Amino acid sequence: MRELSLNVMDVAQNSVRAEADLVRITVEESDKEDRLTIVIADNGCGMTEDQVRQVIDPFFTTRTTRKVGLGVPLFKLSAEQTGGSFDIQSKVGEGTTTTASYVKSHVDMTPLGDINSTVKILIQCNPQIDFIFTHSADKGSFTLDTRELREVLGDVSLDNPDVLEWIGQYLEENTQNIYGGAEN
């Protein structure tokens, strides 16, 4: 994958397929500490210990249309090739938490890329699911919680084009703030 945000989009869809109704995506980055951590946590159906071991294997998939499952292995590789770490915690019936940690300055670090686009597409394509996206950097952090938006929106769906535009701009403005804009 060219951007970590694409890995996030890919792996977050495992949460969708696990029938989660709440998915938390957290990106914590710090230039000072030279690290970036991505956490994807859901309340979906979860996996057994055996299944957790298997999903790291590229030649394991629950699908029948093809024989390989590269989503999780690619995500794991992206973290480990920077000297970072990768972990999956899962419990059947409770959900799954996937954590990838990166050493930002490593030569093999993949750029985070357009994470806002990933969040927006996930909301657009899964308007029935709630997403809590938190992004923190050296200059602050912000959260987009679709449960709060839903309260305001009433029976208007999150995939309404005007709502999506608002979400996109909200993410953009807040991202500029936590990166410190042009002064950086």
Add this chain to the structure above:
Amino acid sequence: MKSLAELKAIRDRAQAEINMRKENPNAARVLVGMATCGIAAGARPVLNAFVEEIAKRGLKDVTVTQTGCIGICQYEPVVEIEIPGEDKVTYVKMTPEKAVKVVNDHLVNHNVVSEYTIGTATR
């Protein structure tokens, strides 16, 4: 700064339209393959291009959504178009530029862009 008050205004405007659009059985569907293979091949900009072009043209009865891997990873990004009463069409090796053409020719004018379909690609 984007505020929740602004979102309320959006809601009020949308609620006025909402009853007209409810569960339209004639809605067309654009399905973009977004499994690992599709994403790696560039499905995200393709999906964004569909959404933007559909919004630009103000097409109301079209939904754009993601789907999984349908087993033809070598042809990704794959996009399927379903229009009720018409044959389903599978477009392969899509790009944002091709997406714009598919919106204009297929969704608006109901002319399949046959040079982008899987039938042409595998010939």
